[in-house]
Amino acid sequence: MSRTATRPLRRPASPIDVVPPPRPLVVTHNDALLDDLLRLAAAASVELELAGRPESARSRWSQVPLVVVGDDEADTLTAMSLPRRPGVLLIGDHDDADVWRRGVALGAEQVLFLPDDEPWLAGRFADTAEGGDGEALVVGVMGGRGGAGASVLATGLAVTASRQGMAVILADLDPLGGGLDLVLGAENITGLRWPDLADSKGRLGARALRSELPGRHGLAVLSWDRGDLLTLAPDAADVVLAAARRACDLVVLDLPRWPDPAAEYAIGLCASVLLVVPAEVRAVAAATRVAAGLTTLAADVRVVTRGPSSSGLGGPDVAMALGLPFAMHLPAEPRLGVQLDRGEPPGLDDKGPLVQGCGRLIETLLRDHRPVGA
Numbered sequence: 001m002s003r004t005a006t007r008p009l010r011r012p013a014s015p016i017d018v019v020p021p022p023r024p025l026v027v028t029h030n031d032a033l034l035d036d037l038l039r040l041a042a043a044a045s046v047e048l049e050l051a052g053r054p055e056s057a058r059s060r061w062s063q064v065p066l067v068v069v070g071d072d073e074a075d076t077l078t079a080m081s082l083p084r085r086p087g088v089l090l091i092g093d094h095d096d097a098d099v100w101r102r103g104v105a106l107g108a109e110q111v112l113f114l115p116d117d118e119p120w121l122a123g124r125f126a127d128t129a130e131g132g133d134g135e136a137l138v139v140g141v142m143g144g145r146g147g148a149g150a151s152v153l154a155t156g157l158a159v160t161a162s163r164q165g166m167a168v169i170l171a172d173l174d175p176l177g178g179g180l181d182l183v184l185g186a187e188n189i190t191g192l193r194w195p196d197l198a199d200s201k202g203r204l205g206a207r208a209l210r211s212e213l214p215g216r217h218g219l220a221v222l223s224w225d226r227g228d229l230l231t232l233a234p235d236a237a238d239v240v241l242a243a244a245r246r247a248c249d250l251v252v253l254d255l256p257r258w259p260d261p262a263a264e265y266a267i268g269l270c271a272s273v274l275l276v277v278p279a280e281v282r283a284v285a286a287a288t289r290v291a292a293g294l295t296t297l298a299a300d301v302r303v304v305t306r307g308p309s310s311s312g313l314g315g316p317d318v319a320m321a322l323g324l325p326f327a328m329h330l331p332a333e334p335r336l337g338v339q340l341d342r343g344e345p346p347g348l349d350d351k352g353p354l355v356q357g358c359g360r361l362i363e364t365l366l367r368d369h370r371p372v373g374a
């Protein structure tokens with residue numbers, strides 16, 4: 001097979017393929033490397049474009065979602081002074097100490113070594129086929145004390161955002177909770193849960209993750225199951241949550257009050273963490289301790305108070321006592337207990353204070369973290 005032109009390596013597009021999926025560009029003359037890349041791409045159901053001569057890469061350089069450069073062509077490409085672009089990967093040799101210099105000169109985002117980095121690269125190939133490389137807004141919810149209403153608010157936010165048309169993943173980071181799929185009424189829906197993903201390494205395909213998670217009311221839930229307690233490693237949380245962020249517009253995290261290392265890692269991903277505090281004196285005392293730990297991990301913590309308030313404490317008073325910004329007071333949701341017992345998730349009663357409050361919270365969070373035109 002001649003490998004001298006920029007062209008697809010698999011079947012040409014048929015007339016009904018109006019918009020062909022984006023293809024990574026490969027620049028190398030190393031046949032062994034090319035065979036490896038073709039194998040990885042095939043596993044990820046992705047077609048590659050091959051620029052057999054470096055000059056033929058010039059026209060495609062800025063058009064393709066990803067450029068994979070063999071070490072054999074790195075210096076030649078660098079000498080061509082192509083514009084800097086994200087998504088350039090240099091495949092190097094472990095024994096070659098100079099590969100890092102060549103990577104920097106080329107403007108590579110990463111230097112990869114095969115076969116060690118094959119899973120990561122296969123995932124990256126799969127993501128280019130999915131088209132999106134965006135990062136979802138990540139919002140965490142934590143209770144200021146046990147039973148504060150954090151899981152209800154996290155689910156309410158996720159259901160409300162999903163009903164507004166956003167692609168949402170609701171992820172449960174509290175291994176000691178009852179399983180967030182229960183709150184969503186999705187406990188009988190088959191699909192991946194944390195124990196299935198606890199050994200995740202490399203890079204997970206975003207679309208594959210989303211399609212394999214149990215779903216209800218248009219959103220996907222990543223929950224614990226009711227099996228043995230399992231400690232999630234931060235590395236696995238990183239791999240899974242990175243795929244989750246690429247898979248949707250909004251990731252809502254239900255966070256434990258006593259975060260393990262995986263939850264600590266997840267808190268670091270949050271644009272904001274909402275601290276849910278019942279408007280009661282004892283809850284404020286407990287929340288003070290929770291907030292002290294949380295604020296060392298999260299850049300932006302906002303207080304959501306929850307009714308009923310028998311003490312007469314107002315939401316702003318609670319936030320002021322905690323020394324944190326006040327986001328909103330949620331009046332008690334009528335009939336919530338009955339709904340939860342029936343397996344109906346919070347976030348479906350349009351006239352209830354929860355849906356209305358969640359709508360306003362989403363609006364504020366999007367305005368603060370995803371300003372239009374930014």
Ligand SMILES: Nc1ncnc2c1ncn2[C@@H]1O[C@H](COP(=O)(O)OP(=O)(O)OP(=O)(O)O)[C@@H](O)[C@H]1O
Pocket residue numbers: 142143145146147148149150151152153174177306307330331332333334336337340354
């Ligand atoms: N918005 C609300 N309106 C009325 N009651 C609520 C509301 N949110 C929570 N509750 C009540 O509090 C209970 C506990 O809520 P939830 O499970 O969300 O708390 P949590 O903070 O996640 O608790 P845990 O410490 O177990 O994780 C619910 O079963 C419900 O009875």
Ligand SMILES: [Mg+2]
Pocket residue numbers: 150151152174177254
């Ligand atoms: Mg909870």
